[in-house]
Amino acid sequence: MNWLEEETGAGRVLPPHTFILFGATGDLARRKLFPALYSLFLDKRMPEQFAVVGVARKSYTADSFRQELRAAIEEFARDTVKADTWEDFAAHFSYCPVDVRKAEEFVKLNQHVEEVEQQFGLPQQRVFYLAMAPEFFGEVALHLYDSKLSQVSGWRRLIIEKPFGRDLASAEVLNSQLREVFEEEEIYRIDHYLGKEMVQNIEVLRFANSIFEPVWNNRSIANVQITSSETVGVEDRASYYDKAGALRDMVQNHMLQMVMMVAMEPPSRLKTEAIRDEKVKVLRSLRRFTSEDISEHVVRGQYAAGFDMKGNAAPGYRDEHGVDPASNTETFIAARLSIDNFRWAGVPFYIRTGKRMGAKATEIVIQFKDMPRMYFNTHGELLPNLLVIHVFPEEGISIQLNAKRPGTDGTVVPVSMEFSQEPDNSPEAYERLLYDGIMGDSTFFTRWDEVSLAWKFVDPIANAFRAGTPPISSYASGTFGPKEADKLVEEDGFRWWPVTGQTVTLAEKPEQRPGHPVI
Ligand SMILES: NC(=O)C1=CN([C@@H]2O[C@H](COP(=O)(O)OP(=O)(O)OC[C@H]3O[C@@H](n4cnc5c(N)ncnc54)[C@H](OP(=O)(O)O)[C@@H]3O)[C@@H](O)[C@H]2O)C=CC1
Numbered sequence: 001m002n003w004l005e006e007e008t009g010a011g012r013v014l015p016p017h018t019f020i021l022f023g024a025t026g027d028l029a030r031r032k033l034f035p036a037l038y039s040l041f042l043d044k045r046m047p048e049q050f051a052v053v054g055v056a057r058k059s060y061t062a063d064s065f066r067q068e069l070r071a072a073i074e075e076f077a078r079d080t081v082k083a084d085t086w087e088d089f090a091a092h093f094s095y096c097p098v099d100v101r102k103a104e105e106f107v108k109l110n111q112h113v114e115e116v117e118q119q120f121g122l123p124q125q126r127v128f129y130l131a132m133a134p135e136f137f138g139e140v141a142l143h144l145y146d147s148k149l150s151q152v153s154g155w156r157r158l159i160i161e162k163p164f165g166r167d168l169a170s171a172e173v174l175n176s177q178l179r180e181v182f183e184e185e186e187i188y189r190i191d192h193y194l195g196k197e198m199v200q201n202i203e204v205l206r207f208a209n210s211i212f213e214p215v216w217n218n219r220s221i222a223n224v225q226i227t228s229s230e231t232v233g234v235e236d237r238a239s240y241y242d243k244a245g246a247l248r249d250m251v252q253n254h255m256l257q258m259v260m261m262v263a264m265e266p267p268s269r270l271k272t273e274a275i276r277d278e279k280v281k282v283l284r285s286l287r288r289f290t291s292e293d294i295s296e297h298v299v300r301g302q303y304a305a306g307f308d309m310k311g312n313a314a315p316g317y318r319d320e321h322g323v324d325p326a327s328n329t330e331t332f333i334a335a336r337l338s339i340d341n342f343r344w345a346g347v348p349f350y351i352r353t354g355k356r357m358g359a360k361a362t363e364i365v366i367q368f369k370d371m372p373r374m375y376f377n378t379h380g381e382l383l384p385n386l387l388v389i390h391v392f393p394e395e396g397i398s399i400q401l402n403a404k405r406p407g408t409d410g411t412v413v414p415v416s417m418e419f420s421q422e423p424d425n426s427p428e429a430y431e432r433l434l435y436d437g438i439m440g441d442s443t444f445f446t447r448w449d450e451v452s453l454a455w456k457f458v459d460p461i462a463n464a465f466r467a468g469t470p471p472i473s474s475y476a477s478g479t480f481g482p483k484e485a486d487k488l489v490e491e492d493g494f495r496w497w498p499v500t501g502q503t504v505t506l507a508e509k510p511e512q513r514p515g516h517p518v519i
């Protein structure tokens, strides 16, 4: 399924297994996991022998659980329900009501799983997926051990959702709880950005094309910009988000993962650990901020009232349901990162992410250095070459070049070469990650040293935020963050390149939009 197909044997049917889904009545299961399992089934990647056991407190029967399953798939799956195979698919699903805080209920779950394994003739190959609040992870692992559910004659894997702790100390505690029961190789920490088509494609782009490697360094690249902008606000997640903020919710994981994918060295082999080793080296080289220099490199913002994408009035963050009216939680963050190694010394990596912004987009822009001030660029009039990796909503790459406008006196204009694919045709991130996780390929999961180094980078910033540094700036809903974020880039002589869907103002000439130039 991923580009390691050759190496890992991926692309094959998954091995027989029992998928024990904790949090089976929750939002993630309904919106992402059930649809992903269904797509894998329709793609004939699920083996004939598999079973899914839903676990949560609600009192479903197998039948009512299957009705919920169908409703979720009808609402969220990219495939429509196929009447001829539905019963076959649904027959693999059962439900066991369990309150995970009650150790004794795991005895019942153990019996249920053993019965299901007998019914389907399954070897003891178990995937435990924790789609529930992280505060339960340690306890669940312990009860899995005590109830002997985790003791198997075959293999076992633990797939866990983010967030992995809220700082280094809590992540270490959580990790040691998990490690009492599972080996590091058995733990699959999900970062769903690593399941996105174009995030996985970064490595292919870089290491399968000889034109990029010679210029992928500080001799040719002026800066890198990584944007993940969202149009939604906090929605109904205030109880989590108001304590997390954009720094923990997006930067500690997704944004740093994208930085690693762009900046890593070529791995010695296309093997999971070799790749993860190179990613970790990027985090080791990432310059940590001191309390003195955070204000210089980090901007934080919070959305004020404005408009949503439909043009309806939208409340400010502090007026959202469940948010502390005096909250200083950041809903936007921009930062200038420095990677202190030979390849990247002197190249700023700008990142920005936020809620209730003017477009939903994830893009990585590699801006190349300007041409010398001669010939066509005497007054610096040429636009720089840009390589844009479109992660969302488009999936593809575009390269901005300068060329002569056909049939003119030699006017030079920016033109774009684009490769894009229909996002609807590519598997969802969760489909890839479920496949890889069940297959036992952890390449696109987060290793513990990545998590811990990411927290080491983030913790000083979180501490500064707590102390009121830098001051939080307000931005109107529907815009691209506070003006301080623009200054961060402009003071280095650059500008943020608009992302797909960003309203281009007169000040931002349309032809300057990467990937969408007007000839
Ligand atoms: N939703 C999303 O899009 C995303 C979610 N995540 C992460 O996934 C995880 C789950 O999120 P989400 O699905 O949104 O959360 P929900 O609150 O929607 O679901 C939580 C689930 O946990 C179950 N649960 C709660 N308490 C217990 C208990 N004591 N014993 C047994 N089951 C319990 C609930 O079922 P019941 O009440 O029936 O017991 C429910 O099935 C979180 O870690 C979240 O951060 C990550 C990325 C995206």
Ligand SMILES: O=C1O[C@H](COP(=O)(O)O)[C@@H](O)[C@H](O)[C@H]1O
Pocket: 228, 230, 249, 250, 362
């Ligand atoms: O993990 C998270 O990601 C989503 C954004 O994911 P995307 O795939 O839609 O870009 C974000 O909304 C959420 O707050 C965060 O927890």
